[in-house]
Amino acid sequence: MVAARLQRMMIEAAVFDMDGLMIDSQPFWQEAQLEIFAQIGVAITRQDTIDTTGMRVDEIVQRCYEQTPWESVSREDVCSRIVDRVIELVQTHKPAMPGLNQAIGVCQQAGLKLALASSSPMTLIQATIDALDLHGVFQAIVSGAELRYSKPHPEVYLNACDALGVQPFRCLALEDSFIGLLAAKAAQMKTIVIPEAAAADQKHFVIADRQLPSLHDLSADLLGAL
Missing domain, CATH: 3.40.50.1000 (HAD superfamily/HAD-like)
Known part of the structure; x- marks a missing residue:
């Protein structure tokens, strides 16, 4: 019926x-961004990660690059590091x-x-x-x-x-x-x-x-x- x-x-x-x-997974995306950007010397806040909720990771990385350019690694590598960290957290916590x-x-x-x-x-x-x-x-x-x-x-x-x-x-x-x-x-x-x-x-x-x-x-x- x-x-x-x-x-x-x-x-x-x-x-x-x-x-x-x-x-x-949103807390995991936030944690991953804070960790990975800190590794390359880019300072972001948790509010920054909240403000980009729903955006694609490459767009988030591009936005950060435009605000604070870096030369140590490629933007593609930063995207991969963030995604890999989120995957680790998802596999561990199964949320x-x-x-x-x-x-x-x-x-x-x-x-x-x-x-x-x-x-x-x-x-x-x-x-x-x-x-x-x-x-x-x-x-x-x-x-x-x-x-x-x-x-x-x-x-x-x-x-x-x-x-x-x-x-x-x-x-x-x-x-x-x-x-x-x-x-x-x-x-x-x-x-x-x-x-x-x-x-x-x-x-x-x-x-x-x-x-x-x-x-x-x-x-x-x-x-x-x-």
């Missing part, structure tokens, strides 16, 4: 963001967000196709799937790391919809960041945003179709009402 209701509502797929939505498996189950029981669309490199995506034991869950896995445009451009989400063979307006995007939410809205997808608690009262999240406090709150009834 739930699947039939969703079919009438034209929702056929759900596309999950990864960092901050599936895994509590699944509360309600992740429940939310996946709700979508599967509703008959939705599932995809993962992240701005992170595929190496980190695969490390996360390994750490959280999510093999075989997603019919499509898409990285935006090598795309010409990153979020808030909709390209990574459009690629995920194409990989699933579903029109974007029949897909739901689950996001945590405003940058990611903008990307999903630009792709003309239905959207559910689950921001971190400290940012939950920010007014710009009003553009989402729904805002939830946790993945625990995703339900079949909610999906059917979109």
